[in-house]
Amino acid sequence: MATTSTDWPDRYYDIDQxxxxxxxxxxxxxxxxxxxxxxxxxxxxxxxxxxxxxxxxILANLALTGFKDIHVIDMDTIDISNLNRQxxxxxxxxxxxxxxxxxxxxxxxxxGVQVTPYYGKIQDKGDDYYLQFNLVICGLDxxxxxxxxxxxxxxxxxxxxxxxxxxxxDGGTEGFRGQAxxxxxxxxxxxxxxxxxxxxPTAFPICTIANTPRQPEHCxxxxxxxxxxxxxxxxxxxxxxxxxxxxxxxxxxxARAKEFNIEGVTWSLTQGVVxxxxxxxxxxxxxxxxxxxxxxxxxxxxSAAFLNNYFxxxxxxxxxxYTFEHEKRDDCxxxxxxxxxxxxxxxxxxxxxxxxxIERQDVQIKKPSLSxxxxxxxxxxxxxxxxxxxxNLTKKVQDLVAxxxxxxxxxRSLPFSLSLRISYT
Amino acid sequence: MIKIWSMKKNEDAAAKKKPKTSAxxxxxxxxxxxxxxxxTMKTHxxxxxxxxxxxxxxxxxxxxxxxxxxxxxxxINTNYPHDPPKVKCTQTIYHPNVDLEGxxxxxxxxxxxxxxxxxxxxxxxxxxxxxxxxxxxPLNKEAAAEMSRNRDQFISNVKASMRxxxxxxxxxxxxxVR
Ligand SMILES: [Zn+2]
Numbered sequence: 001m002a003t004t005s006t007d008w009p010d011r012y013y014d015i016d017q018x019x020x021x022x023x024x025x026x027x028x029x030x031x032x033x034x035x036x037x038x039x040x041x042x043x044x045x046x047x048x049x050x051x052x053x054x055x056x057x058i059l060a061n062l063a064l065t066g067f068k069d070i071h072v073i074d075m076d077t078i079d080i081s082n083l084n085r086q087x088x089x090x091x092x093x094x095x096x097x098x099x100x101x102x103x104x105x106x107x108x109x110x111x112g113v114q115v116t117p118y119y120g121k122i123q124d125k126g127d128d129y130y131l132q133f134n135l136v137i138c139g140l141d142x143x144x145x146x147x148x149x150x151x152x153x154x155x156x157x158x159x160x161x162x163x164x165x166x167x168x169x170d171g172g173t174e175g176f177r178g179q180a181x182x183x184x185x186x187x188x189x190x191x192x193x194x195x196x197x198x199x200x201p202t203a204f205p206i207c208t209i210a211n212t213p214r215q216p217e218h219c220x221x222x223x224x225x226x227x228x229x230x231x232x233x234x235x236x237x238x239x240x241x242x243x244x245x246x247x248x249x250x251x252x253x254x255a256r257a258k259e260f261n262i263e264g265v266t267w268s269l270t271q272g273v274v275x276x277x278x279x280x281x282x283x284x285x286x287x288x289x290x291x292x293x294x295x296x297x298x299x300x301x302x303s304a305a306f307l308n309n310y311f312x313x314x315x316x317x318x319x320x321x322y323t324f325e326h327e328k329r330d331d332c333x334x335x336x337x338x339x340x341x342x343x344x345x346x347x348x349x350x351x352x353x354x355x356x357x358i359e360r361q362d363v364q365i366k367k368p369s370l371s372x373x374x375x376x377x378x379x380x381x382x383x384x385x386x387x388x389x390x391x392n393l394t395k396k397v398q399d400l401v402a403x404x405x406x407x408x409x410x411x412r413s414l415p416f417s418l419s420l421r422i423s424y425t
Numbered sequence: 426m427i428k429i430w431s432m433k434k435n436e437d438a439a440a441k442k443k444p445k446t447s448a449x450x451x452x453x454x455x456x457x458x459x460x461x462x463x464x465t466m467k468t469h470x471x472x473x474x475x476x477x478x479x480x481x482x483x484x485x486x487x488x489x490x491x492x493x494x495x496x497x498x499x500x501i502n503t504n505y506p507h508d509p510p511k512v513k514c515t516q517t518i519y520h521p522n523v524d525l526e527g528x529x530x531x532x533x534x535x536x537x538x539x540x541x542x543x544x545x546x547x548x549x550x551x552x553x554x555x556x557x558x559x560x561x562x563p564l565n566k567e568a569a570a571e572m573s574r575n576r577d578q579f580i581s582n583v584k585a586s587m588r589x590x591x592x593x594x595x596x597x598x599x600x601x602v603r
Pocket of ligand 1: 190
């Protein structure tokens with residue numbers, strides 16, 4: 001593999017202007033000079049999630065800023081429709097995995113950079129994998145994947161190990177809008193904290209799509225939401241990635257549009273509505289990716305104050321941007337709440353544990369419901385679940401939860417949940 | 426690298442490792458165990474270990490649907506509460522806001538869903554549909570038209586459908602509480 005020997009004189013002339021001397025407002029911990037350069041170029045290991053519109057930009061920016069050990073995960077293959085903005089890909093690459101093609105392209109184009117691709121899901125990797133990085137940047141379009149990544153990095157934080165806290169930089173775009181944010185897991189607001197701030201995916205009232213369609217989207221939703229399950233039954237699920245399924249919907253939606261004198265149903269609109277695709281604008285991706293990479297650079301080098309913590313770009317009505325500190329929520333299911341080490345007797349029953357939780361001064365939970373990561377231990381409501389879990393009350397906790405295992409407690413008297421780490425005495 | 430750990434020490438809430446249970450799973454546990462259901466609504470879990478799939482039976486104690494037991498299936502995905510639960514009526518019923526496939530026209534199940542809403546809000550919303558059917562948001566157009574045109578005829582259609590009779594070529598489910 002290529003090494004640092006590929007560094008030619010003045011390769012980093014511009015970047016070094018920033019790394020060689022502190023400015024008036026650089027972090028007091030900033031150590032100008034060779035130390036920080038060496039950290040950036042030989043030690044820093046950064047993970048990029050997503051090699052799509054944002055990911056291509058992020059990978060290029062990181063490589064050109066001097067990060068040399070970059071890993072990238074993406075589960076998708078290249079589609080012809082990606083080529084207008086995902087500039088690391090060429091027509092010959094269509095059908096190949098994005099992560100692999102992007103890694104090859106960057107390594108060819110920027111000598112000395114090692115990009116390690118993984119073609120698969122983020123969920124395939126465990127804690128040990130994520131622990132090896134200094135920083136993670138997400139350039140994803142899926143809410144679900146971002147929730148998973150944010151929760152995983154929050155859960156990774158181990159009070160005994162400072163290295164377990166991995167800053168997460170999250171970028172996202174929707175048309176002319178976008179945001180970049182810095183998440184310091186367990187310290188600042190996480191992705192889950194801001195879930196209710198997200199734009200909702202467009203959904204039309206079901207009675208409108210059933211009876212009074214006015215837009216081409218209404219006809220497409222009618223075909224996908226109402227007609228597909230009606231005609232195919234509950235077992236044949238609609239596959240958004242199957243062109244034959246999209247064609248079926250398109251034909252039905254077109255006929256309905258004709259009946260209601262609505263124009264504009266096309267095959268690609270059908271695909272777009274069904275997959276909830278929001279048009280991606282290359283330049284919005286470029287702005288957001290650049291912002292993410294600047295933050296990665298600042299965090300990795302301490303050369304300047306980093307974003308605290310949410311940058312919003314709104315380009316739909318002129319150009320407007322706003323930076324603010326999104327606050328951590330006490331009732332956040334991921335980073336809020338608290339946890340407690342609880343040593344209990346190996347003879348203790350579930351019922352006794354519940355009494356303990358109700359009585360203990362520092363906990364005092366009313367009507368606690370308990371589950372482990374694999375089973376419901378005791379649920380207070382609704383009545384049939386209470387009845388189904390009631391036999392567990394007389395069982396020993398030890399028979400349901402291994403030593404070191406965790407119990408999630410929810411209750412109306414808790415902001416969200418409490419996790420108990422159980423050990424036996 | 427910035428020294429994040431020192432920022433952490435300034436935080437009074439000391440970090441502790443959290444369990445691997447997903448946020449969606451905990452949120453569903455919280456929603457379910459804090460349900461405050463009137464005696465007219467009951468849940469049923471075919472598999473009590475699976476909190477994401479269950480049915481809700483509504484037995485209205487007033488209004489024109491009194492005497493019936495209406496069963497809805499709930500399917501919650503792992504992106505809850507970003508995504509709303511998927512709710513369908515499992516029987517063929519005569520109702521202006523429920524079609525013959527069991528689709529339900531309830532705004533908070535689609536266009537007005539927000540993560541701050543919960544399963545209790547959805548269940549209360551469903552029950553309300555039986556107390557106050559709304560002919561202005563029709564899914565079963567014929568039922569809605571009948572309700573607007575001739576309320577007495579509509580009520581008699583509701584009663585007949587609940588007994589499992591045929592109406593205009595449709596065989597309705599017998600939903601009477603036995
Ligand atoms: Zn949070």
